[in-house]
Amino acid sequence: MSNKTKKETKKQAAAQPPYKLMSLRTGKLKDWSAGIPAVAKSIENLLKQKTLVRGGKALFKMNQFDGFDCPSCAWPDPDDERSPIAEYCENGAKALAEEATKKKITPLFFKENSVYELSQLSDYEIGHLGRISEPMYLPKNGTHYQPIRWEDAFTKIAEHLNKLESPDEAAFYTSGRTSNEASFVYQLFVREFGTNNLPDCANMCHETSGFTLSSITGTGKGSVTLNDFYDTDIVIIIGQNPGTNSPRMLSALKKGKDNGAKVIAINPLPEAGLLGFRDPQSIKGVLGKGTDIADLYLPVSINGDLALLKAIELLLLNFEKEHPGKVFDQDFIKNKTTGYEEFIKEIEDYNFDELASASGISGEIIQEAAEMLAYKNRIIVCWGMGVTQQPNGVEILREILNLLFLKGSIGKPGAGSCPVRGHSNVQGNRTMLINSRPSKAQLDKLEEVYGFNPPREHGHDVVDTVKAMHQGKVKVHFSMGGNFLSATPDTNYTAHAMRQLDLSVCVSTKLNRTHLIHGKEALILPTISRSEKDIVNGELQFITTENAMGVIESSKGMLEPVSKHLINETHIVCRMAKATLGTKSVIDWDRYMNSYDAIRDAIEKCIPGFDNYNQRIREKGRFYLPNSVREGNFQTKKYGNRVPFSITSLPENSLAADEYLMATVRTHDQFNTTIYGLDDRYRGVYNERRVIFMNKKDIEKGGFASGDKVDIYNYDDNIERIAPLFIIVEYPIPEKNTVTYFPEANVLVSIHNTVRGSNMPASKHVKIKIKKHNPDNL
Numbered sequence: 001m002s003n004k005t006k007k008e009t010k011k012q013a014a015a016q017p018p019y020k021l022m023s024l025r026t027g028k029l030k031d032w033s034a035g036i037p038a039v040a041k042s043i044e045n046l047l048k049q050k051t052l053v054r055g056g057k058a059l060f061k062m063n064q065f066d067g068f069d070c071p072s073c074a075w076p077d078p079d080d081e082r083s084p085i086a087e088y089c090e091n092g093a094k095a096l097a098e099e100a101t102k103k104k105i106t107p108l109f110f111k112e113n114s115v116y117e118l119s120q121l122s123d124y125e126i127g128h129l130g131r132i133s134e135p136m137y138l139p140k141n142g143t144h145y146q147p148i149r150w151e152d153a154f155t156k157i158a159e160h161l162n163k164l165e166s167p168d169e170a171a172f173y174t175s176g177r178t179s180n181e182a183s184f185v186y187q188l189f190v191r192e193f194g195t196n197n198l199p200d201c202a203n204m205c206h207e208t209s210g211f212t213l214s215s216i217t218g219t220g221k222g223s224v225t226l227n228d229f230y231d232t233d234i235v236i237i238i239g240q241n242p243g244t245n246s247p248r249m250l251s252a253l254k255k256g257k258d259n260g261a262k263v264i265a266i267n268p269l270p271e272a273g274l275l276g277f278r279d280p281q282s283i284k285g286v287l288g289k290g291t292d293i294a295d296l297y298l299p300v301s302i303n304g305d306l307a308l309l310k311a312i313e314l315l316l317l318n319f320e321k322e323h324p325g326k327v328f329d330q331d332f333i334k335n336k337t338t339g340y341e342e343f344i345k346e347i348e349d350y351n352f353d354e355l356a357s358a359s360g361i362s363g364e365i366i367q368e369a370a371e372m373l374a375y376k377n378r379i380i381v382c383w384g385m386g387v388t389q390q391p392n393g394v395e396i397l398r399e400i401l402n403l404l405f406l407k408g409s410i411g412k413p414g415a416g417s418c419p420v421r422g423h424s425n426v427q428g429n430r431t432m433l434i435n436s437r438p439s440k441a442q443l444d445k446l447e448e449v450y451g452f453n454p455p456r457e458h459g460h461d462v463v464d465t466v467k468a469m470h471q472g473k474v475k476v477h478f479s480m481g482g483n484f485l486s487a488t489p490d491t492n493y494t495a496h497a498m499r500q501l502d503l504s505v506c507v508s509t510k511l512n513r514t515h516l517i518h519g520k521e522a523l524i525l526p527t528i529s530r531s532e533k534d535i536v537n538g539e540l541q542f543i544t545t546e547n548a549m550g551v552i553e554s555s556k557g558m559l560e561p562v563s564k565h566l567i568n569e570t571h572i573v574c575r576m577a578k579a580t581l582g583t584k585s586v587i588d589w590d591r592y593m594n595s596y597d598a599i600r601d602a603i604e605k606c607i608p609g610f611d612n613y614n615q616r617i618r619e620k621g622r623f624y625l626p627n628s629v630r631e632g633n634f635q636t637k638k639y640g641n642r643v644p645f646s647i648t649s650l651p652e653n654s655l656a657a658d659e660y661l662m663a664t665v666r667t668h669d670q671f672n673t674t675i676y677g678l679d680d681r682y683r684g685v686y687n688e689r690r691v692i693f694m695n696k697k698d699i700e701k702g703g704f705a706s707g708d709k710v711d712i713y714n715y716d717d718n719i720e721r722i723a724p725l726f727i728i729v730e731y732p733i734p735e736k737n738t739v740t741y742f743p744e745a746n747v748l749v750s751i752h753n754t755v756r757g758s759n760m761p762a763s764k765h766v767k768i769k770i771k772k773h774n775p776d777n778l
């Protein structure tokens, strides 16, 4: 490495946020499920935030018919039965506590604290400063954010946008909390302005799922509903940690198990939620013994999933040969699929022992899994980031679909595909056309309804936006929610990209690092949160969202907004549109600004499935969007009404003696880049986030000991990336595999390490080296 590069790397490492080393305790396996009662924990969280009055009242309205949709994950509420007390879980309560805090950041606070001083705080500290209460502006070369009038903020944005040489020099990001109504007007403005640069958090999350499902089955969404979980034979959970990230999924699994279902978990980590669970809502569940959700746990090596799935398929094929027609659904294969013979020929060529070895799992355990599946045909496969964030995530998903097709387990009750979506309205954002790659039909419809020519060329997704910013090709970046800098990979590269911008704008509820690593000028536009009253023309309004299973729901906030200066996201978009497009616009923004009903009518005209939107949402508070795959009707461009078997190839995962694979995951105490606390209770880690989980043997072989301080390196694209000062934690994880937490480890994920096909950052597959900590790296 040249001296120059070395120096640069050091500087980059120093640019990392500082952190405090806290004491570290690691729990024992048996302690994990002991579980502090979840409900008590929720209340404790609210108390900590001193929001009991504001938040406590709100908890009882969360996910209720006349209440608001939980701002945390996208897991659906049950159709028919709702808890008489409240429909929430511990992590939903934490999310509420976080946004319902009474603490405020005022203009005086910004006057007293420079951007540089704020950037020295940890993410945990930044998040606990409170809600942003007024719009703020950072002038060129300014050191402090200063208050700005809303009108002046929109004028500034308009000036910047209108002086661009091309609309493609701006990018408009969306995180997944924005309502359907705000998302619809947002994309409408962006397209009338003239670009499809609409990167969104799905580009880092389930793009792999949407990409694969739409090409193979004809729709980018999963096929199951919540009720399918209650009457099924087997649920496979692969690369997902529901106990933390979609807690009430465990209640659905438990109900399914009570009705006879079995659960198979595939994960390098023995996640506590899967292996010892207490129902977060039933008092008996809180006090009683934990239940093992998983009947069989397969400790796959990172990226060993494709080999594992092939091994299972090979065994199933052998069973089928012994008992023809009893294991595979030959009717489904004959009538609904194509490519079966080629697929079988290819599978037969594999050697079972080699597949088992590549998966990291013993042949006997794989045999057990295959036996569980052999004579069952109502199978649901759920997956999360452990699959979608692999470089070959598309291929792994195609193999999952192969398995479902062999068993005829799709398009019928109790069976199907279930990508477990993340952000509470990420699915809705996509349905509302937040998509850098819209289809021709979608754009044609906008053109027909509105009469302007939407841009036809596809825009930048997240990774391409960062690259374009880095090259100076994108000059204005607008974030509708989210924390772009911390969520994206290659933190130092992205930080450089952010600093090239002429203007960065963030619509936010709370302060985050993207406000502090900013463009030459920067704006923070504060908005109301999901739980707060959205009052338009003196009337309390409701908005709508779509959950992970295609149900549109209404959501009505009930808390007083934390500041009188906040305006809702739809207002922000409409006023930005008016300021930017002026009389050139063909859209009546004032009408949309003043009426969510008018926006819903427009959605009904432009997007299929929303007939009588306003009426239906008022009648029952929710309705299902049509999903033809669920009915067993496939419609793909290439294969018509059949689904294709895919031929996939095994990844090459060779590692040098001093190399390891690293996956970055969430703790139990964070929502993405929002850090609620410093514990990861279910994994027995307390008071520290800069940890690296390693196998006992690897620790010994590497000459380390548990508790050692180390630096982590990545050398992709011949660049040295350093994440300094992590603590080794011995953990039951496969050899050569390591796990760290996101976002601390994002600095190690190359911008070029992406998923083939979906272009998502491959954040669960990072090649690293581990060295003794060098204080010079700080």
Ligand SMILES: Nc1nc2c(c(=O)[nH]1)N[C@H]1C(S)=C(S)[C@@H](COP(=O)(O)OP(=O)(O)OC[C@H]3O[C@@H](n4cnc5c(=O)[nH]c(N)nc54)[C@H](O)[C@@H]3O)O[C@H]1N2
Pocket: 072, 073, 074, 091, 205, 238, 239, 240, 241, 242, 244, 245, 246, 266, 267, 268, 269, 271, 300, 301, 302, 303, 304, 305, 383, 384, 385, 386, 387, 390, 421, 422, 423, 663, 664, 665, 666, 667, 668, 670, 671, 672, 673, 764
């Ligand atoms: N409380 C809380 N809830 C959340 C979030 C949050 O941060 N906090 N985030 C929300 C969002 S946006 C999302 S997308 C979801 C994310 O929810 P998850 O998909 O559960 O996300 P992760 O924690 O990133 O990791 C998932 C799992 O993948 C496993 N894994 C890693 N590598 C592999 C592999 O190679 N193979 C297999 N089979 N498994 C692997 C990890 O051990 C981990 O258990 O949760 C949503 N809900």
Ligand SMILES: Nc1nc2c(c(=O)[nH]1)N[C@H]1C(S)=C(S)[C@@H](COP(=O)(O)OP(=O)(O)OC[C@H]3O[C@@H](n4cnc5c(=O)[nH]c(N)nc54)[C@H](O)[C@@H]3O)O[C@H]1N2
Pocket: 174, 175, 176, 177, 178, 201, 202, 204, 205, 206, 385, 389, 422, 423, 480, 481, 482, 483, 484, 486, 487, 488, 489, 507, 508, 509, 510, 511, 512, 527, 528, 529, 530, 569, 664, 665, 666, 671, 672, 673, 674, 742, 743, 745, 746, 749, 763
């Ligand atoms: N290494 C690694 N990187 C990852 C991942 C990983 O597993 N590993 N996961 C990826 C995934 S799955 C995702 S989804 C992304 C998440 O990426 P983002 O969605 O960009 O990040 P969040 O942390 O969810 O955004 C938090 C911020 O949103 C703002 N906010 C909260 N509520 C609201 C609201 O109601 N309105 C508005 N306007 N703003 C609000 C707050 O200011 C808060 O600071 O990160 C990705 N990055």
Ligand code: SF4
Pocket: 070, 071, 072, 073, 074, 075, 087, 088, 089, 090, 091, 092, 093, 245, 246, 247, 248, 249
């Ligand atoms: S499961 Fe998800 S949506 Fe449901 S209450 Fe918990 S955090 Fe909220």
Ligand SMILES: [Mo]
Pocket: 201, 204, 205, 206, 421, 422, 423
């Ligand atoms: Mo996500």
